[in-house]
Amino acid sequence: MGSEPSGEVYLPDTVRTAVKVLVVGPFAVGKSTFVNTLSEIEPLHTEETMTRDGAVVDDLHGITDKTTTTVALDFGRRTLSDRVVLYMFGTPGQQRFLSMWEDLAHGALGALVLADVARLEDSFDVISVLEDRGLPYGVAINDFNTVEIPPHEELREAFDLLPEIPLVTCDARDRSATARAMVSLVEHVLASPLQHARESA
Amino acid sequence: MSTNTVRRPELRWMLDDVLLPEVRSAVVLARDGLVITATGEISEADADRFAACLASLRGSSAAATEFCGDSSEAQPAWNQTLIEFDTGYIFLIAAGPHAYMGVSTTKRVDMGPATQRFHAVVQKLGTELGTLPRSGDSDRS
Numbered sequence: 001m002g003s004e005p006s007g008e009v010y011l012p013d014t015v016r017t018a019v020k021v022l023v024v025g026p027f028a029v030g031k032s033t034f035v036n037t038l039s040e041i042e043p044l045h046t047e048e049t050m051t052r053d054g055a056v057v058d059d060l061h062g063i064t065d066k067t068t069t070t071v072a073l074d075f076g077r078r079t080l081s082d083r084v085v086l087y088m089f090g091t092p093g094q095q096r097f098l099s100m101w102e103d104l105a106h107g108a109l110g111a112l113v114l115a116d117v118a119r120l121e122d123s124f125d126v127i128s129v130l131e132d133r134g135l136p137y138g139v140a141i142n143d144f145n146t147v148e149i150p151p152h153e154e155l156r157e158a159f160d161l162l163p164e165i166p167l168v169t170c171d172a173r174d175r176s177a178t179a180r181a182m183v184s185l186v187e188h189v190l191a192s193p194l195q196h197a198r199e200s201a
Numbered sequence: 202m203s204t205n206t207v208r209r210p211e212l213r214w215m216l217d218d219v220l221l222p223e224v225r226s227a228v229v230l231a232r233d234g235l236v237i238t239a240t241g242e243i244s245e246a247d248a249d250r251f252a253a254c255l256a257s258l259r260g261s262s263a264a265a266t267e268f269c270g271d272s273s274e275a276q277p278a279w280n281q282t283l284i285e286f287d288t289g290y291i292f293l294i295a296a297g298p299h300a301y302m303g304v305s306t307t308k309r310v311d312m313g314p315a316t317q318r319f320h321a322v323v324q325k326l327g328t329e330l331g332t333l334p335r336s337g338d339s340d341r342s
């Protein structure tokens with residue numbers, strides 16, 4: 001993986017463009033935090049308090065302050081450049097809310113998959129859902145500072161990522177890190193062959 | 202370039218008909234959850250948030266069809282969702298192909314005439330939206 005992209009998204013024309021993207025990933029990986037950090041408007045959340053038996057609290061590897069979980073969606077908006085306005089739809093992470101996906105994913109142009117290096121394999125399922133849908137995606141490793149992050153080559157191998165799929169490291173609580181992650185995804189979405197096919201369609 | 206739903210402020214006049222007494226605001230959204238047009242006392246940012254919320258509500262409502270009716274029959278289509286709060290109501294109504302209208306009212310709204318008006322508006326909207334190229338509706342599913 002080369003240097004992580006930064007700065008503005010390149011777009012050939014002058015129109016302002018709405019780009020809908022999903023923020024996806026397994027339980028408690030920081031999806032809501034990500035949308036919260038990056039949104040320029042007050043984000044929309046659907047957090048509900050977790051009851052002990054409903055939640056897989058044991059899976060949380062040291063995250064102790066998490067008491068709520070997303071049951072429907074997160075929503076936020078962020079102007080990425082004077083041309084691209086990003087509409088972010090975060091999904092619930094827990095498997096039992098997967099039925100919410102169908103409508104949330106409708107019309108999305110891409111998805112950012114959040115992953116935690118302490119439990120990479122938890123992100124595999126969602127990646128195969130995206131691949132089945134043919135939705136372009138990028139992967140962002142959310143750094144929880146608990147485990148050392150392996151080199152990108154190793155991570156790419158673990159996820160079996162094609163070379164063009166962006167992989168970035170970020171901290172979901174950091175504004176510029178989350179912006180960089182989204183820029184890398186949007187650039188990938190705009191460059192993807194599917195996108196070209198649909199442009200000329 | 203393929204993009205998501207584009208706002209169509211020129212459709213707003215059609216929506217203005219819902220602004221009866223005790224109606225706070227209304228938003229028309231596409232199935233992708235993005236705003237087509239909005240009216241009443243609502244900022245642009247809040248219209249975006251309201252639309253995202255309504256899209257999710259529509260999704261959960263449609264998922265509930267499974268639990269409505271006889272399993273031997275074809276699943277019924279979703280037409281509308283009504284939420285009641287201490288201080289008001291939110292109506293979510295289908296408005297033509299892949300579009301919905303959400304309306305927020307106070308508790309004092311006159312339900313009969315209001316719902317009649319809302320349904321007349323979605324009828325008109327449906328005709329108008331049906332003639333447009335579908336935005337934000339590139340079926341991937």
Ligand SMILES: Nc1nc2c(ncn2[C@@H]2O[C@H](COP(=O)(O)OP(=O)(O)OP(=O)(O)O)[C@@H](O)[C@H]2O)c(=O)[nH]1
Pocket residue numbers: 025026027028029030031032033034063065066068069070091092093094142143144145170171172173
């Ligand atoms: N150290 C650290 N903690 C984080 C980071 N991102 C999120 N957290 C914390 O991790 C917990 C989980 O964050 P959420 O944003 O609720 O996760 P989620 O993916 O939305 O969770 P679900 O909706 O339940 O699937 C919260 O307690 C956050 O404060 C990060 O980058 N670093």
Ligand SMILES: [Mg+2]
Pocket residue numbers: 031032033069070074091092093
């Ligand atoms: Mg969440």
